[in-house]
Amino acid sequence: MRSPFITQRVISYGEPFCDREEEIGKILESASRGEAVCLLSLRRYGKSSLMNQVLGKLRRQNWVTLQLDLMNIFSLDAFVERLEAEYASALSYTERVWTRAREAATGMRPRMEVDPLSGKPSVTIDLLGPQSSAESRLLNVLRAVIALPEKTGAPVCLAMDEFQQIASFGPGSQIEGVIRSVFQYRPDTFFPFFLGSRRHALRLMFENESAPFYRSARVLSLGPLPAAAFEIFMVDQFKKTLDLDIPDRIAAATHRLFGGHPHAMNRTASYLWTSLCGNRDLSSVVELWKNRVIEIIQEESGYYEVVSQNIARYAMNVLHRIAVAGIVHEPYSAAFAKSCGLTPGQIQNALRILRKEEKVAEDEQGISLLDPIEAICLRMIGASDEAGREALGRLLEEIAVMV
Numbered sequence: 001m002r003s004p005f006i007t008q009r010v011i012s013y014g015e016p017f018c019d020r021e022e023e024i025g026k027i028l029e030s031a032s033r034g035e036a037v038c039l040l041s042l043r044r045y046g047k048s049s050l051m052n053q054v055l056g057k058l059r060r061q062n063w064v065t066l067q068l069d070l071m072n073i074f075s076l077d078a079f080v081e082r083l084e085a086e087y088a089s090a091l092s093y094t095e096r097v098w099t100r101a102r103e104a105a106t107g108m109r110p111r112m113e114v115d116p117l118s119g120k121p122s123v124t125i126d127l128l129g130p131q132s133s134a135e136s137r138l139l140n141v142l143r144a145v146i147a148l149p150e151k152t153g154a155p156v157c158l159a160m161d162e163f164q165q166i167a168s169f170g171p172g173s174q175i176e177g178v179i180r181s182v183f184q185y186r187p188d189t190f191f192p193f194f195l196g197s198r199r200h201a202l203r204l205m206f207e208n209e210s211a212p213f214y215r216s217a218r219v220l221s222l223g224p225l226p227a228a229a230f231e232i233f234m235v236d237q238f239k240k241t242l243d244l245d246i247p248d249r250i251a252a253a254t255h256r257l258f259g260g261h262p263h264a265m266n267r268t269a270s271y272l273w274t275s276l277c278g279n280r281d282l283s284s285v286v287e288l289w290k291n292r293v294i295e296i297i298q299e300e301s302g303y304y305e306v307v308s309q310n311i312a313r314y315a316m317n318v319l320h321r322i323a324v325a326g327i328v329h330e331p332y333s334a335a336f337a338k339s340c341g342l343t344p345g346q347i348q349n350a351l352r353i354l355r356k357e358e359k360v361a362e363d364e365q366g367i368s369l370l371d372p373i374e375a376i377c378l379r380m381i382g383a384s385d386e387a388g389r390e391a392l393g394r395l396l397e398e399i400a401v402m403v
């Protein structure tokens, strides 16, 4: 039997997926009127999994869906190639033949041959001239893609995950300009769906007045999973798969501890599921949960060390201070600078770095960490497993009073 809590990969359509009904509803609503959507979130908040749910639902309504993950695409050429491949696979066999025939009429020379054994005729096509530049190939394939609804008779969605990557293909705004110039003539039956985790970069693309994509998409943000939805999801999945009634407070504490972070919560549920799958004995579920949570925090600490290794030490020190405080109400005060052993000028620099790296959130209340898992990992630095277990015990007690 396999865990219903999928981790370390994107959740496909049809696999257990918690909530996000409001977001899915909004995206489907935009899709139905051909309004582009840009979905943003921190890393591992579930964008790609949510995209799969949306695309799955659209396919069930007979949409044609094209999907590109730009994470591992590093050049315009590679991007165009992938887009061409997606386009080709979206066409049905007969339409592919039709396209080839049209290409033959415009820039290619068809060659008629007869198979000497079977006697059957076949047509091959040779290119006449050299390959066109990547920009004009992009223009052509995009035009073909927005013409797909007419060609196939079905509405079409083009989803591009980690879309901010296009800015790294060279003269970014030129590519953005090409995409925008084609998409502005798209039919209502064509739905462009952009996703990405570099929220600052994407906001600049879609919300900066001088950017080609300015106001060309509905920008939606994916936040933490709601407590009630996750608790129901976790408890239900244990019941369905192992016929176990795990205590509500375990699910509630998982949510509270990780601030609704989908990756950390689903991982906790998955580890606990694996522990309980063999013996199905709930008598030591609380201890099991504590052990597995500590294991996850240790693994995650390694992850954040790697992703933060290029950030200056003094800035990381300030981040640590903020994590320990939870929220710093006056980050620019002399008192905070002193508590960090830095000058106010150094604090300004550190906060600038942390903002650029999307590590902190600032509002009128003060400054705090954006990623709840990173906050826990930093708070736990130097603490023993025993101290961790005690802290988790206190959290469970607090929650037991509430539920």
Ligand SMILES: Nc1ncnc2c1ncn2[C@@H]1O[C@H](COP(=O)(O)OP(=O)(O)OP(=O)(O)O)[C@@H](O)[C@H]1O
Pocket (backbone or CB within 6 Å): 005, 006, 007, 008, 009, 010, 011, 016, 017, 018, 019, 020, 041, 042, 043, 044, 045, 046, 047, 048, 049, 050, 197, 262, 263, 264, 266, 267
């Ligand atoms: N709605 C959900 N229900 C259950 N688990 C979820 C949900 N959303 C996300 N997860 C968990 O979070 C993990 C990360 O999800 P996903 O890869 O879709 O996020 P992402 O935002 O695309 O991440 P990245 O920024 O790294 O690309 C999943 O493997 C799963 O464990």
Ligand SMILES: [Mg+2]
Pocket (backbone or CB within 6 Å): 047, 048, 049, 161
């Ligand atoms: Mg993703």
